[in-house]
Amino acid sequence: MNVMNPDISAPEADTTTPLTARDFTSDQEVRWCPGCGDYAILKAVRATLAEVGRRPEDVVFVSGIGCAARFPYYLASYGFHTIHGRAPAVATGVKMANPDLDVWVVGGDGDFLSIGGNHLMHALRRNVDLNLLMPNNAVYGLTKGQYSPASATGMRSPSSPGGSVEAPVNAAMLALGAGARFVARSADTLQDHLPGVLKAAHANRGTSFVEILQNCVVFNDGAFDAVKDKATGAERTIRLEHGKPLVFGAEGDKGIHVDWATGTARVVPVGQGGAVYDVTVHDQTNLALATILARMEGPDLPVALGVIYHAPGASFTDLREDDPTRTMDRAGLSRLLSAGKTWTVS
């Protein structure tokens, strides 16, 4: 419902029939490369939206520029494909103007971490009630394959033919450093995982940041194969669950032990070989733990998937003192005009 303009003449939404993914599918042909990971993400997003149950007209997708940023066109909600890097700021304005809307922001690693890093950081700091989805293909897809701030050191690309010398930013760490209160990670093709993460992100009132490892078949193919493949995935990733021991592996035979003295994680055997008490328990409210989990990567450590950190806090949207539906009116204006030091000439 549009809180600003109660007298909208458009027909009332039907709020009884349950929604399906199709209700969130626009009439636009999807134009990503065949095999692009964004297709799978789109599918999970549509399914999540249907499940979450907000009417399409109350949902807004805002995006910057990039392959991932094409998302709005493919969803039958309101959408705004803006300019490179600024989507979190646009979305902040959208949410400010109508806090009732369900606002999602989609952008690639370039959009969110390179040119848009500052807006990402400030949205997180303010805890604006937005769901930020970042398909991370560790490359600039749309501009044809340059390395991105998320690319591994050494990546050869048109702009780094000799291999990039830059250290990649860890998106989850960056979000934590900025004061994020919901940080999660999943991957495009993990359809048994991604929708759950998206739902959790949606449920958080405040800025939810979700990194979605995404395959770019053209410019960085297979970058996350080890993480996503059925065969290796179980060994190369760990699915975090709040309050549960950090156990992983196809057989559930490995655990993560955090050595606090050095602030590092290591893999320990679980069951037969290792002692169970060595396995650290995931506490999604423990920020120090989150910084360790967020940084785990192969080959020695599994990549952490799921909710890395979640410590809900009052959202910017809720904290703003004013009633968001209130508008200055003529009476208020008259009062305001005569509130100063006035004098009258007759």
Added chain:
Amino acid sequence: MNVMNPDISAPEADTTTPLTARDFTSDQEVRWCPGCGDYAILKAVRATLAEVGRRPEDVVFVSGIGCAARFPYYLASYGFHTIHGRAPAVATGVKMANPDLDVWVVGGDGDFLSIGGNHLMHALRRNVDLNLLMPNNAVYGLTKGQYSPASATGMRSPSSPGGSVEAPVNAAMLALGAGARFVARSADTLQDHLPGVLKAAHANRGTSFVEILQNCVVFNDGAFDAVKDKATGAERTIRLEHGKPLVFGAEGDKGIHVDWATGTARVVPVGQGGAVYDVTVHDQTNLALATILARMEGPDLPVALGVIYHAPGASFTDLREDDPTRTMDRAGLSRLLSAGKTWTVS
């Protein structure tokens, strides 16, 4: 020495006489408000430069815009007072063009954390060999007192007359999240502490980030008094030393115990009352610990001063493969021009 232009005609620098703070003092009248904390920082910087011993002509100060950003004018080195928020990017260019220079960047909390957040983050990620000094007065001084991203929630200011609803960014946390390898904190008037921190920052080859709590007498007077006052300082701050237990208090009778299960710190008595083994030892290479220390604040916890985190890594400057003194010449150009597929008409 200017590596680019070996045939400089200017007289050779005298490298034998030891330098003094006066050698780094320009002829410009210092124009901050009387009592501004920046005076003390300037003093410490000049003293540090003299001690560090690079010749004034090899030192460059780059700044953005703000009260703090006036620094370059007051130093007899090369200086560039640029535009708001972009100083880390300008400095990256300076260092790229002449890695031999000793490059410092000074900016306020608005300059570095608000408009300049993205450049700060990327300089840190790349680990460009720069010394970043951030006088943090938790306010926009130059523009007359609006709250800044570092201001406490609830701060009343011209732009937040009802009290700001935004959560402040923790500068050290932000730096850590961005991948910083040197993060330290001190305060303007702590002349027994600040110069040491500045020297350590200078010694790190890579981006060193130093937050300097600074009093703005006009717009945020006393914001850090508790931390800096002789009387309360010892109780309200802890001076970190690598490898030493986290002990503080005028009598050295308090310690910090980190509860790893929750990722939080608490104060424990030291000596008579408390058991010494309860006190955590500072390890400046432990990033998880750093994230706990960086976030400590009053009234319950002391503010951490000193080097919070230091894990040296190869600097961007060193990693760039090319010889920085090398310049394309005519021979190279000829080679390049005929390197493609050519044909000859005679």
Added chain:
Amino acid sequence: MLDQPFASDLPAAGTAAAVVRFAGDSGDGIQTLGSEFTKSSALTGHGFMTFPDFPAEIRAPAGTTFGVSAFQIQIGGDAVKTHGDTVDVLVALNPAALKTNLPSLRPGGLLLIDTDAFNKRGLEKAGYETNPLEDGSLDDVRVEAVEISRLTREAALADGRAEAGVTKKDADKARNFWALGLVYWMFEQDRSATATWLGTKFGKRPEIAAANVAALDAGHTYGDVTDMAPPTRLRALAAAQPKPGTYETLTGIDGIVLGLTAASALSGLRLHYCSYPITPASAILHGLAKLEGEGVATFQAEDEIAAATAAIGASFAGGLGVTGTSGPGMALKAEALGLAAAAELPLIVVDVQRAGPSTGMPTKVEQADLNMALKGRHGEAPLPVFAAAGPGDSFDTVLQAARVATKFMTPVIVLSDAYTANAAEPWRLPDVDAMADIAINRDIDPEGFHPFRRDEDSLARAWAVPGMTGLAHRLGGIERAAGSGHISYDPDNHQEMTDLRAAKLDRIRDFLPAAKIETGDDAGRVLVVGWGSTRGVLKTTVEELNAEGHAVGHLHLRSLSPLPRGLEEAFGLFDHVVVAELNSGQLLDELRARFPHIPFRGLNKVTGQPFTVAEIDAALREHL
């Protein structure tokens, strides 16, 4: 020093206006003096225009020339439209203030100084090698040298106030009110409003309030009892003959703040002002932030790009998105403005211009952002650009901008500047009930809805906003098919959309009032054309020349894009057309490109200072 009576130099009674300038250290409360004097002038029915002249530093070391703060006001009848070229009464509270402000005092003008401040240290700090009170440098003016500090201290600490807790330091701080008291005496003005204000200001410390009032009274009494030549003619200053109504003192910033608020009230759209602090635009943010809780939302963004894009987001979601800034911040918004233009969303963008380029001189006036406002976007994104011609006109201009933005679905740029922003004038409160609604049409039929279908008259697309059922759509910066709004790379479509965007400006031209000569003759020898804050000085000069019988006119542009109808005709009726602006000729180029047959001349100044009447006068006389 002159010893003829001061008042004899003033213009004749009844038509007279006088210019007073207060100057002192930034710590001396000069701006407070200025605003108190302004208030009292207003309450005694005078017309006025003020010009606060701040130092660039926040608080430079006391006593230095770069720490001097000044405030100038011209008071008199309705004709007062400028803060005055030269000063009749200069109050200089310290040597540095004298040094930097003396040049503004006309020969024979009255100089009031505090001799207690003219000690060795004070003179040195100001960079005086000899004492100007003694070295003959004040021979041209009439000096009233008074031991203000001593007299203030005596007054302030008397009557048991010292005992009540008033310290010497407190007393010294009241020195400015002593001076104000004497100035009130000169102008025979009522000082009760100031006394009341002091009571409120020091509400919690009545003894301090009393000390200040005592100083004020003492200054006034000094005029009565000393043998100071009574400046009788000052007292005979013309009173204004304003239209009946309720008035208040309005700065350009106030005008913008109230105008935006009015736009919100008249449109029923909640105002979202998104901004990043920058001098001199910050004051708009401050003004609107005070109205949070009354239906106004402000957002201090992390930078100007976020401010602009958040405002765009607010508009997209159905609010009245507004963003404001000054020069450097405006440069940063260029890309965002292109998006708003492409998406055809309403948006108001206020640029309070300051002297550039780059950081330039942040507190000084210039009209040099016009080029950027007109053309500073990549690709072709023509936008309406309006300029506020003074404090009161700022109110009207932003209101007009809101009307055009919503009616035509377009961003509108409003130019103000550092002069108008801070200048104050009397302003008659508008009759809120008589103001027309800003109608927003949300009655959109979902049947066959397309976001880029247009109204045939205005060429505006319909403004459907999130939350409205059946109208969900996607906007974006990639070229859109005319009508459906779907992404389109079709060559003909791009030409069509480019032409449509340009044609919208023509429709806006039709909507706006035609150009008209606002002062002086409709035809004749010289027409002076201006825009923005120069209005007062152009109008005053033209009125004076008209009074001398010269056929001179003044045309002031409110809209720089589109240029209004009727310009060519207006220009054609004069022998010479002079384009006056505080830049090197930006409007001039624009007019030359549009009207190649008119032999325009430029009258330009880029010093960070406003024009004076004398400058305009001299330039126009060249063509008489």
Added chain:
Amino acid sequence: MLDQPFASDLPAAGTAAAVVRFAGDSGDGIQTLGSEFTKSSALTGHGFMTFPDFPAEIRAPAGTTFGVSAFQIQIGGDAVKTHGDTVDVLVALNPAALKTNLPSLRPGGLLLIDTDAFNKRGLEKAGYETNPLEDGSLDDVRVEAVEISRLTREAALADGRAEAGVTKKDADKARNFWALGLVYWMFEQDRSATATWLGTKFGKRPEIAAANVAALDAGHTYGDVTDMAPPTRLRALAAAQPKPGTYETLTGIDGIVLGLTAASALSGLRLHYCSYPITPASAILHGLAKLEGEGVATFQAEDEIAAATAAIGASFAGGLGVTGTSGPGMALKAEALGLAAAAELPLIVVDVQRAGPSTGMPTKVEQADLNMALKGRHGEAPLPVFAAAGPGDSFDTVLQAARVATKFMTPVIVLSDAYTANAAEPWRLPDVDAMADIAINRDIDPEGFHPFRRDEDSLARAWAVPGMTGLAHRLGGIERAAGSGHISYDPDNHQEMTDLRAAKLDRIRDFLPAAKIETGDDAGRVLVVGWGSTRGVLKTTVEELNAEGHAVGHLHLRSLSPLPRGLEEAFGLFDHVVVAELNSGQLLDELRARFPHIPFRGLNKVTGQPFTVAEIDAALREHL
């Protein structure tokens, strides 16, 4: 379908030029075909101009119209300066390619298609309801419909290659080379360069190389052995009569890459190219990144603002700071350019324009950033703006920009566009030894050194850089005192500095060559004025009109700011002056403002496509 012999439609032998267009799916290797054909044309001594026409999507679903990639080339004699208005030979590898490209084929032109691709699925994907091969829609052209896929497969898998590991999929990928082989046959061109290239490209898999060469040969043989009407006249295409020298194929991007590198070599300054990827400017970054290790430094910044400011930092530290981008990125650099202008640092800023506003149409051409380049900064920061008139001219332009930037201590903007960036032409390698040094004066006397002391002729300040003893100084964006460079709020100083910044442009005007008519008559009926990438099409049209005896001239501006000397005189010698540009009249306005007496007419197009000769011709004829 027509059955008259194809060649008869071509222009007469000796003067002839022909236009070939390859089109197919983005996955079909069309751009490779184009560059191979270009190379062979160059090696056989033809003049040419190419026009790659990419789809906007990275890799759209195969077979769709929005996934079609095309490459057009005109080959012939020296006169070839455009890629040609209409196509003589169109190769369409699938139905979608036919659908989108058929309009470019002239009546009677030859259409080569792969019938194997015209199956139900292919036709559907392309959105054909009936088969164009059967429904009469190709009646106007001569169709050569060949089972290219089948023939390619046969050739590629023969001779034991299937056994050597060549799969059917590999074979299908060679289809484009079959087509190329046939086109080579038509033009009687040597295919050995392509065969060699294939050998290198598939060096590790010689069997694949062999399969592709076999396809190439098979296509060629097809021409020989079938009863295909021999297009004899194509074979008689004019060869170019180029100046003796060594040549290579140069795109506009190559020109910029090599020009910047040359500027570095000639100045002894290390090149620092700082950029953020954006289409179509990214290719400059890619080109220069390959030269890392040879004295060129590139920096992929986090955004365009960082790119610009890092380049400024590099210049401050004594390097040759360069930043490059396209439209939206250029908008973001505005504030940084103001800083460089204020600090008077050398800097080169390349803007490869694309269709706007906002994201616009990123792969399409437009010349609509001129306004922004000239005026898109706050305050007054006039800068030189040069435009590259073609691939080869791009080299000269950036070199000139480097000369001016360092000699006059100023940022210089260089405009290229999406057309010139990707177009290729034969380019005679310059004689490196004969190129003049770019002299950098670092012989600065520390005695009395002031950073803003100027050379009287150039008005340039001295360029002292960090590391130089005795010259330490501070730069900044706050207004600087003329001379000392210290912060100054002095009104007269600001006027002086404003005037100095403007006067520098006058000195640059003196330094630059005067305007001259470059094609056609020096006086007469119509002068067409252009800038940037339109040069080829303007020149060609004027040459054709001259050949018909019309008194028409062509003047092409290399510098848009300052405008060169001698313009007014040149304009004055024609009855009509037409200003042709791919925008709505930006240069036109500029010229009108400067030369009010000249009755300019605009010839404008904003479709994302370059002008055609026919369009220019028609427009100029209106005035004949």
